[in-house]
Amino acid sequence: MSVGNKRPTGGQRDISRRTVIKGAAAGSALAASGLFTPAISQGRTKLNVFTLQRAPLQMEAYAKMVASFEAAHPDIEVDMLPVSQTDLWPKLAASYAGGDVPDLVLQVTAENIVSLYGQGLLEPLTDVVKEIGEDDFEESARNLYFDKGEYFAVPASNNCVSLLWYRTDLLDQAGLAPPKTWSDFIAMAKALTGNGMYGASMPYGQAAMANSITWTLIYEAGGLVIAPDMSVVFNDEPTYKMLEFMKEIHEYVPPGANRYDFFDVLNAYVMGTAASCMYTGRAIVNVNTENPAIADSIACTPFPIPTGGVPWWSGAFEGIVMPKAGKNYEAAKQFAAWNFKPEEYIAFINATPGHQIPTLKSILNSQAYRSDPLLQKYPEALQTTIDTLAKANATCKPFDDFPLILKAGEIQGSGIFAETLQRVVIGGETPQKAAAWGQDRIARLMRT
């Protein structure tokens, strides 16, 4: 069993040129003979697994899950590699190019799952969903990954980045209520900025979070990026509105926000630099472990929507997928199903209490899940997250009757959204000019 990056275990020693040559010759002979297959070592099937949730506590939970799985399946070895959202596509591309494709990828967000499916790169996992219990999955998550009679992913969990975390003490002092509209949010951020405090923490870096939330804000403004007929409609009024909003709120974010990604956005709030931030329930565990001084002054609300906008919130709908070029389908399916064994599942979900919400109804409503001390401490925040997710959609299928946007992962990973945003906020371009640039780039991407 191994979890995380491997490190050399031995000390350095001198190796003679002869030893190197002997080793190379032996290796070549083994490779040529076909006796050595990377996926099978010492008679055990080796599973290469990527995970996109990789906080230290989550990796600890995975280590336990892997240990229990290996104990029950002595013929299978699981090698877990944490991968960041930003690195997913480069890592997958390198894996495919090197012929060493992961057997499973855990906690992939919906946009990327749909894109992998659109490229024809996923094996169905219908039997895994049925083994776990089809009816136990939350319907919107389950339906998202069902197409042509098969499940192309197992919905593993959900998280809601469409939340605004705020400081109750600071809002009380300023006599403000939690914001419900973008205008309220800007007014709140303005009122709370000063004396070393910044009103909001939002992402402006060329990284995953700015790319991710752009969809959400455009949908909230009543727009789309891709129309149901798959034409590009990015260059439109709602996009301009979103860009203007992000430019206005930029005046109240900490210096350095031009490079903020997920971690930085949350960290500014957790460390008390910003009075609010857009983030998932991960704020709960991070505040309690890193800055408990403000732990009694945090709360969340669904992310504000523009006046006259659409009450649209996004869920990540993380899933487990099995790439087609993997080498060990059966073992991979066994490990995929093992993720949902109640003890392992709850341990992983509650490694970051409130950040990820179970997609299994039996777990969501169980005492075992809800008895986590931090979830007990913040029942309102948990309920806000669950309620918001109940109304949430995936950005790659913004409405129930909308077709899957099969290039959503490529669009989101392209950096086009973040660069459009930076063109307005840093470069001073008009929203119209920046959106026209973005439209052109997305259209090019859709053509490939």
Added chain:
Amino acid sequence: MRNPVLGYLLLAPTVILLGVLVGWPLIEAVVLSFNQFHPLTRQPNFVGLRNYAEILTEEEFWNAFKNNFIWLAGSLVLQISLGVALALMLNRSFPGRGLARTLILFPYLLPVVVAALIWQWMLDPLNGVINAGIEGFGLPAVDWLGEMPEAMIAVITVGSWRAFPFVVIAVLARLQSIPAELYEAAEVDGASAWGRFWDVTMPQLGNVLFVVVLLRAIWDFREFDLLFLMTGGGPLSGTTTLPLLVYKEAFEVFQTGRAQAIAVVMLLVMAVLIAFYFALSRRGGTIDEA
């Protein structure tokens, strides 16, 4: 009597090895640059010269091209001037010189990811030591990596900081082998310190500086990791150089053929620059004729 066949046979393994290691990837890159394919599905679709036509008519390519030369020129000027100056200092006798010569290597030995993290921390607009110093003088804090041209200035500075020890080592080695008689003769002739530097030291450093500039130019022209780690090419595309554009095209917008085309153009530009540099140096007598 010489046997030419035997000679070719003896050369053959080397030629084949070089062909496989250098020629094959190069040919592969050129061939792929005439195709379009997704990095995951890897099904090439022949598009002829379209990739080249597109990149050469797009703002992004020329912006990256310009950034590449700003980065290259800035880095070379800073690291060579800093490296030569420090080598001259370390060539003089002073207490602790041995320790200073050892410590000077530190930036060069540091892994790039560590260097990038250290500098990002030092340049942090809220908590960084550099801004603390600036604010100590009553000046406003600077968002070093989030604004332009500050980001380019920052990466050039950090890049030069990492690379200057290489210049120091090379120049110092040459300085130690310059015969003392040349300086003595210059002094007897009444040359000033500046005169001795310009008329004795610099001509003696010509060959080594030629090699140093050539190597550093090649390495800096294709620098990827430091820029990627420090700024990711941003803000906007202010520090996006050609290698970063190759990465973006291949792994962010999945235009692998275009990425290959940019890489091929980079190679051609480098080849032209090196040829020009050699010609210029020969004409100026910077390098000795063998």
